[in-house]
């Protein structure tokens with residue numbers, strides 16, 4: 001009896017709490033909607049000087065990208081149809097100006113600011129605030145601390161590691177060539193670049209090229225790359241709450257956990273192994289330095305190093321930035337060479353001459369003038 005009486009004020013209070021909660025949710029939704037509509041209005045106004053392909057009123061141009069191998073052709077077609085630049089909408093709010101005229105591209109490439117807040121928001125929970133995402137003072141400090149990582153002496157031993165990875169890939173291709181069946185080249189190149197970056201960034205031999213699909217970390221990296229791509233194209237997933245509560249968001253968090261615990265484990269083990277070493281020179285005398293060594297030894301003018309979180313962010317950033325970009329670049333170069341056998345022939349002859357009977361590349365870039373030019377031109381075309 002006493003208990004029931006005590007419950008009365010709470011019971012009568014419940015509807016009020018519900019109402020209040022409902023009202024707060026409504027205000028939040030209206031506010032978000034208002035911000036979204038304002039963003040849409042601003043984007044349409046800002047890009048009104050540029051005509052572009054017509055899009056769906058809600059989905060924009062998302063459905064035009066079918067991921068069936070024709071997407072790039074479509075962009076080329078639009079590039080011819082709409083001079084200089086054309087806007088594309090991804091969902092009702094997100095609008096990109098697709099710039100393709102060299103004069104416009106030059107202006108953008110010459111500036112370092114601002115960073116792409118929208119797209120980077122989707123990867124930050126995986127790669128943290130590394131060089132790619134960070135800005136201002138934090139970016140500046142990290143950029144300076146990481147500069148030794150790009151020194152010629154540090155990069156040189158990477159050539160052997162990369163060439164070993166490329167050899168593994170070519171061996172696989174040789175067995176494919178014997179069957180005369182066609183196969184998707186990008187997958188192979190992507191595994192090769194991931195293999196290379198793992199060896200160079202933290203001396204990790206994953207055997208991912210020969211045992212793809214079995215390594216939990218490799219699987220997590222691919223899962224994360226796919227889900228980020230999917231999130232970008234699915235506009236309700238642009239909202240954190242909707243994405244993280246969805247099955248895809250659940251998979252994303254799970255893959256993030258796998259990737260992070262792997263990186264943390266590698267950092268922990270290396271820290272333990274480096275305990276006795278005080279100087280990078282001592283390590284370099286025994287073995288080649290990798291990117292993780294540089295990160296762990298980096299010190300600013302106050303002798304402050306990077307925090308564990310910062311180190312993890314930089315390693316994860318390089319893992320992401322370092323493999324997918326190069327895989328796309330290399331695949332596109334191979335495609336262009338296949339389309340232009342006359343240039344392919346010149347490059348082949350130049351490389352055979354530079355190899356001078358050996359089967360491995362060392363630091364030969366300066367001898368490969370035409371091949372280097374071809375790589376540069378193709379990368380420019382791929383932008």
Ligand code: HEM
Pocket residue numbers: 112115116131132133143197317318321322323325326329379
């Ligand atoms: C063909 C290959 C590559 C292309 C086309 C490419 C493209 C780019 C572009 C366009 C940016 C600027 C992004 C922005 O300002 O928002 C960038 C930044 C960056 N890339 Fe790459 N990248 C390639 C290879 C690599 C590799 C191999 C690595 C690492 C091993 C790497 C690491 C980074 C990092 C750390 C940043 C951020 C730099 C900073 O803000 O200081 N990239 N990349």
